Amino acid sequence: MICILLVIFGNQFLKAQKIKTEIRPAKVWLDSNGNSINAHGGGVLFNKGVYYWYGEHKLEGKSEAQFADGGIHCYSSTDLVNWKNEGIVLTVNYKDEKSDLAYGCILERPKVVYNSKNKEFVAYFKLYLKGVGYDSNYVGVAVSDKPNGPFTYHHKFRGGGTNKGSGDFSMFKDDDGILYHLAVRKPDKAFVIGKMDPDYYFPEGDYQVCKGVKVHSEAPAIIKRNGIYHMLGSGSKGWKPNPARYHTTESILGTWTFHGNPCKGYNPVDNLGIEKTFGGQASYIILVQGKKDTYIAMFDIWKPKNPITGRYIWLPIDFSEGEMSISWQDSWQLSTSIKK
Numbered sequence: 001m002i003c004i005l006l007v008i009f010g011n012q013f014l015k016a017q018k019i020k021t022e023i024r025p026a027k028v029w030l031d032s033n034g035n036s037i038n039a040h041g042g043g044v045l046f047n048k049g050v051y052y053w054y055g056e057h058k059l060e061g062k063s064e065a066q067f068a069d070g071g072i073h074c075y076s077s078t079d080l081v082n083w084k085n086e087g088i089v090l091t092v093n094y095k096d097e098k099s100d101l102a103y104g105c106i107l108e109r110p111k112v113v114y115n116s117k118n119k120e121f122v123a124y125f126k127l128y129l130k131g132v133g134y135d136s137n138y139v140g141v142a143v144s145d146k147p148n149g150p151f152t153y154h155h156k157f158r159g160g161g162t163n164k165g166s167g168d169f170s171m172f173k174d175d176d177g178i179l180y181h182l183a184v185r186k187p188d189k190a191f192v193i194g195k196m197d198p199d200y201y202f203p204e205g206d207y208q209v210c211k212g213v214k215v216h217s218e219a220p221a222i223i224k225r226n227g228i229y230h231m232l233g234s235g236s237k238g239w240k241p242n243p244a245r246y247h248t249t250e251s252i253l254g255t256w257t258f259h260g261n262p263c264k265g266y267n268p269v270d271n272l273g274i275e276k277t278f279g280g281q282a283s284y285i286i287l288v289q290g291k292k293d294t295y296i297a298m299f300d301i302w303k304p305k306n307p308i309t310g311r312y313i314w315l316p317i318d319f320s321e322g323e324m325s326i327s328w329q330d331s332w333q334l335s336t337s338i339k340k
């Protein structure tokens with residue numbers, strides 16, 4: 001018995017101790033305890049030397065049709081490769097059926113932003129209420145005074161400027177501290193932008209349509225580089241992968257230019273090329289700290305029948321030709337694979 005226990009714990013220890021140096025897109029990604037990372041549709045925040053990866057915690061044994069969303073799961077890392085489990089930082093409510101977060105709600109695409117005025121971390125997520133599903137279209141807001149939570153549910157709002165709310169979104173904080181909510185407006189799926197108030201709690205003023213953005217664009221991920229805003233996204237096909245979309249603008253409230261699909265290459269793990277974005281859908285772009293001009297595109301491979309097995313595609317973004325280009329790599333290292 002003792003021997004068996006030693007073998008089990010020994011294996012766990014070995015699994016946990018292995019320091020990774022490579023990012024391997026579309027392969028199983030283990031955390032520092034040796035468990036698969038469970039943070040889908042996520043985003044990354046950098047705070048005081050540490051990256052925090054927030055994503056959808058998918059429940060074991062549930063399909064999307066059986067309500068697989070368990071809340072926001074957080075991991076932390078100093079190198080973007082080795083991730084420590086920080087646990088579920090906002091959980092759905094299993095006891096109170098009337099709660100906005102009652103189990104059975106849909107809680108997707110969490111993104112966290114730091115509000116320096118209130119010294120507060122604010123988490124946003126797509127929130128569709130229990131029993132109403134994809135018709136309720138809210139943005140849920142939760143807050144914490146620490147990046148690794150716990151987060152407390154604060155309120156919900158309907159974004160997009162209509163009473164039908166919004167779908168996939170990005171929260172983009174500009175250099176002047178103004179936070180924008182860029183989202184798919186329901187029901188017409190126009191892509192719109194609205195300013196958030198200084199607390200970052202509610203949209204302030206009207207939304208406007210982002211001129212030039214292709215209709216039915218989803219999964220927006222935005223960065224600002226050398227004064228230009230770059231947006232990676234997808235078309236609108238539910239969980240099904242489709243070609244990535246790339247738009248830029250010189251003014252966040254101005255007109256965007258469409259540049260087609262910035263991806264190149266082929267994912268041999270899933271046998272999928274760029275017409276399916278290697279099997280992925282965009283979720284966020286990470287600005288790598290301490291390196292010049294270094295960005296990572298995050299995509300999700302969705303598995304709606306067994307969402308907890310969904311994988312991640314993280315690839316470096318190459319800006320050497322001025323425009324974003326994302327090439328498939330079987331494995332890569334932050335130190336060597338990024339071209340300026």
Ligand code: GAL
Nearest residue numbers: 108109168218219237238239
């Ligand atoms: C995707 C969206 C996901 C999820 C899915 C449901 O397009 O990006 O977050 O909502 O549709 O069909």
